[in-house]
Amino acid sequence: MRRLLALSLLTVLPAIEASAQCLPDSLRSSFESQLVSLFAASDLDIDQLEAHAHDRLGFGLRPGNTPDTRTVAERRAALAAGIADSLGLANEHRNNVDEALAALRLTSSNPDVPTDIYRHADTTMTESYSELEVLRRRIRAATNQTERDRLRGLRNRVLSSIRESTASRALAQLMVSRSLDTTAVLGEFWANHFNISSTKSTWAAIDYQKTLSRRACGTFRELLTASAKHPAMSMYLDNFSSTANAINENYARELLELHTFGDDRLRFYRQNDVRNVARVLTGWGIGFQELDRDTFRPRFQFYAASHDGAAINLFNSAPQGVLLRVPAAAMNSNNIPTSAAVSRGELLLDYLANHTATRNNICRKLAIRLHGTAPADLVSACAANGVWGNGGGDLGAVYRFLLTRPRMWNAETYQRKDKNPIELIVSAHRRTGRAADTIITVPFLRLSLKSIEMLGIHYTDVGPPTGYEDENIWRSAGEIFRFTPILFANLDTSALGLRVNNRVLRGADLDTFLRAELNAAAASANPSVARRTLAARLSTEVLRYPSNSLLTVPSIEGTFLYPDRVSGGDPTLMRSFVETALASRQFLRK
Amino acid sequence: MRRSLLPTTALFLGLFLAGCEELPNGPEATELADTEDLATCTVTRTEAPPELGGAPPPISVEGSPRASACAELNDHLASIAHIRALFEDEMLDEGGVE
Numbered sequence: 001m002r003r004l005l006a007l008s009l010l011t012v013l014p015a016i017e018a019s020a021q022c023l024p025d026s027l028r029s030s031f032e033s034q035l036v037s038l039f040a041a042s043d044l045d046i047d048q049l050e051a052h053a054h055d056r057l058g059f060g061l062r063p064g065n066t067p068d069t070r071t072v073a074e075r076r077a078a079l080a081a082g083i084a085d086s087l088g089l090a091n092e093h094r095n096n097v098d099e100a101l102a103a104l105r106l107t108s109s110n111p112d113v114p115t116d117i118y119r120h121a122d123t124t125m126t127e128s129y130s131e132l133e134v135l136r137r138r139i140r141a142a143t144n145q146t147e148r149d150r151l152r153g154l155r156n157r158v159l160s161s162i163r164e165s166t167a168s169r170a171l172a173q174l175m176v177s178r179s180l181d182t183t184a185v186l187g188e189f190w191a192n193h194f195n196i197s198s199t200k201s202t203w204a205a206i207d208y209q210k211t212l213s214r215r216a217c218g219t220f221r222e223l224l225t226a227s228a229k230h231p232a233m234s235m236y237l238d239n240f241s242s243t244a245n246a247i248n249e250n251y252a253r254e255l256l257e258l259h260t261f262g263d264d265r266l267r268f269y270r271q272n273d274v275r276n277v278a279r280v281l282t283g284w285g286i287g288f289q290e291l292d293r294d295t296f297r298p299r300f301q302f303y304a305a306s307h308d309g310a311a312i313n314l315f316n317s318a319p320q321g322v323l324l325r326v327p328a329a330a331m332n333s334n335n336i337p338t339s340a341a342v343s344r345g346e347l348l349l350d351y352l353a354n355h356t357a358t359r360n361n362i363c364r365k366l367a368i369r370l371h372g373t374a375p376a377d378l379v380s381a382c383a384a385n386g387v388w389g390n391g392g393g394d395l396g397a398v399y400r401f402l403l404t405r406p407r408m409w410n411a412e413t414y415q416r417k418d419k420n421p422i423e424l425i426v427s428a429h430r431r432t433g434r435a436a437d438t439i440i441t442v443p444f445l446r447l448s449l450k451s452i453e454m455l456g457i458h459y460t461d462v463g464p465p466t467g468y469e470d471e472n473i474w475r476s477a478g479e480i481f482r483f484t485p486i487l488f489a490n491l492d493t494s495a496l497g498l499r500v501n502n503r504v505l506r507g508a509d510l511d512t513f514l515r516a517e518l519n520a521a522a523a524s525a526n527p528s529v530a531r532r533t534l535a536a537r538l539s540t541e542v543l544r545y546p547s548n549s550l551l552t553v554p555s556i557e558g559t560f561l562y563p564d565r566v567s568g569g570d571p572t573l574m575r576s577f578v579e580t581a582l583a584s585r586q587f588l589r590k
Numbered sequence: 591m592r593r594s595l596l597p598t599t600a601l602f603l604g605l606f607l608a609g610c611e612e613l614p615n616g617p618e619a620t621e622l623a624d625t626e627d628l629a630t631c632t633v634t635r636t637e638a639p640p641e642l643g644g645a646p647p648p649i650s651v652e653g654s655p656r657a658s659a660c661a662e663l664n665d666h667l668a669s670i671a672h673i674r675a676l677f678e679d680e681m682l683d684e685g686g687v688e
Contacts, residue, residue, distance in 0.1 A: 136679065159680060202680065241670045243663075285666050286673065303666035305659035336659040 022217040022396040023087035035080035055590035060427030086180040098122040120165035125207035166198040187213040194227040195467035201232035208232035221353035221392025229300035243306035252278035260352040262361030283307030302342040309337035353392040359383030372417040421455030433495030511572040
């Protein structure tokens with residue numbers, strides 16, 4: 001009884017802030033040593049290893065000065081330390097982005113148009129919901145249609161602002177993430193795994209993003225519970241409306257098919273289990289606590305009276321199902337479930353988080369995210385108690401396991417994965433050295449989100465619960481190249497520099513230098529060799545492409561090696577070169 | 591998302607306004623309807639009912655645990671109706687008032 005009481009109390013306490021680390025201090029030294037050994041044994045050279053790490057555990061390399069004067073051993077050690085750092089990064093540095101976004105102002109002559117369009121990036125779920133609720137009440141109290149329409153227009157703008165803030169803050173977080181930022185990469189992974197849509201979950205979507213991000217280094221069980229109880233997921237998959245008398249199966253189905261088992265072949269559950277899981281989760285709704293006249297706090301609320309408290313056996317009729325007995329709910333003297341019945345759903349989440357199918361599914365998806373592929377032996381090793389643990393999935397241990405497999409750092413993984421549209425756009429701006437203070441701007445974020453949408457992802461508003469694909473080929477290099485002028489319309493290449501006679505040339509100076517060099521090459525005995533030499537230097541020194549592989553890109557031949565073919569429209573020769581490089585097959589992969 | 595939620599919303603609003611007696615047939619509804627405690631299942635609103643997407647009104651109930659359960663059920667149904675009305679409002683707004 002005492003245990004049940006404790007469980008019921010947990011449901012009304014604020015969500016526990018995760019403080020788990022992906023890499024505890026006690027493991028750091030051995031983790032770094034393992035990585036250094038793997039780098040030394042790898043069939044990739046140090047340039048490739050650095051590029052690979054930045055592509056898989058970040059959003060690509062930034063421009064830098066080469067050649068690197070450090071020894072190979074020093075670079076290996078620094079790379080290992082950088083990866084270790086990135087596993088221990090706290091989320092504090094990301095909060096500055098939300099504050100900066102909220103501080104942005106637009107100019108408008110219409111007093112009804114909010115000028116602080118990203119202010120919801122830095123407001124709480126309670127504040128966002130309350131703003132809408134107060135507006136709704138004003139609309140209802142309006143005495144004439146004109147006033148009602150005006151207020152509805154205002155509410156529409158607030159809704160748009162919340163949705164745009166949701167996408168913009170998520171993208172800005174990635175844009176300003178550190179060069180190696182494993183927790184940012186994994187935060188994005190989890191947001192996609194437990195996908196919601198900002199169209200349907202509006203005022204709850206940003207809090208949901210933050211809630212998942214804070215738990216990326218805890219246990220899978222904590223993430224699963226945080227998602228299951230959050231108003232955003234509850235609204236997105238309709239579990240808020242599921243009662244004993246009107247069961248809604250939407251969330252239960254995706255919980256089994258996507259969030260945990262990942263089993264669409266019905267090996268571990270059958271259709272009747274979907275309905276029965278939904279019954280166990282009836283009464284998991286949303287409450288709106290009125291804090292004062294204009295402040296309403298939305299939160300998870302368990303409505304015991306609408307809970308289906310019957311004893312249920314789950315999963316035992318599936319081919320590979322393992323029985324879960326969910327006992328009948330504790331009832332009060334009048335045979336109504338007590339608030340302790342919420343523990344039945346938590347028992348279910350415990351079961352799911354520890355299930356072999358869930359372990360395999362999550363390990364497989366994480367392996368695909370980090371390695372690009374997920375062989376069966378790797379997945380089963382990851383899913384074993386030695387890594388996953390028996391406490392609901394130790395995510396830090398899973399990440400460390402995957403990062404310290406030899407295949408993570410070998411040619412079989414290098415450049416074997418397509419960048420998705422988000423990675424492509426973020427890494428393009430990163431590669432050209434866009435300064436952080438030019439990221440937090442309305443035009444830049446809007447154009448970047450539009451570019452990502454053109455390539456196939458309506459970021460933070462992907463309708464299907466599957467989220468966006470992590471495995472397929474997004475677009476061919478040819479298609480990307482067609483989009484190039486639009487996708488990279490606001491590239492900032494001014495930060496790119498080429499070292500010439502101990503001086504770094506940038507911008508117009510660099511362009512003038514390149515034209516002079518190309519003219520000199522044209523007049524040389526072997527123009528083709530001279531142009532290739534220049535292109536190779538740009539490739540390695542300015543763009544940090546390892547070796548001369550960029551020269552294998554046919555479009556580079558067309559636009560740079562033969563400068564007479566560079567037509568108008570591109571403001572500078574350097575920019576033309578960079579755009580072509582970013583549309584190259586090499587850049588499209590990671 | 592764009593499908594009409596109006597019929598369902600109206601159903602829940604209707605149930606809410608009618609009180610416990612009119613709950614759909616089910617374990618809770620049957621049990622509640624069979625008891626004298628139902629008389630104490632009184633919902634007191636402090637603001638207008640949610641025909642236009644009203645917030646779940648504060649509810650005060652005197653009586654037995656069964657009466658509290660009735661109030662909680664009403665509370666949940668009101669929460670559902672409220673959220674559905676919010677969806678409906680948002681869809682109406684997206685339709686065009688600018």
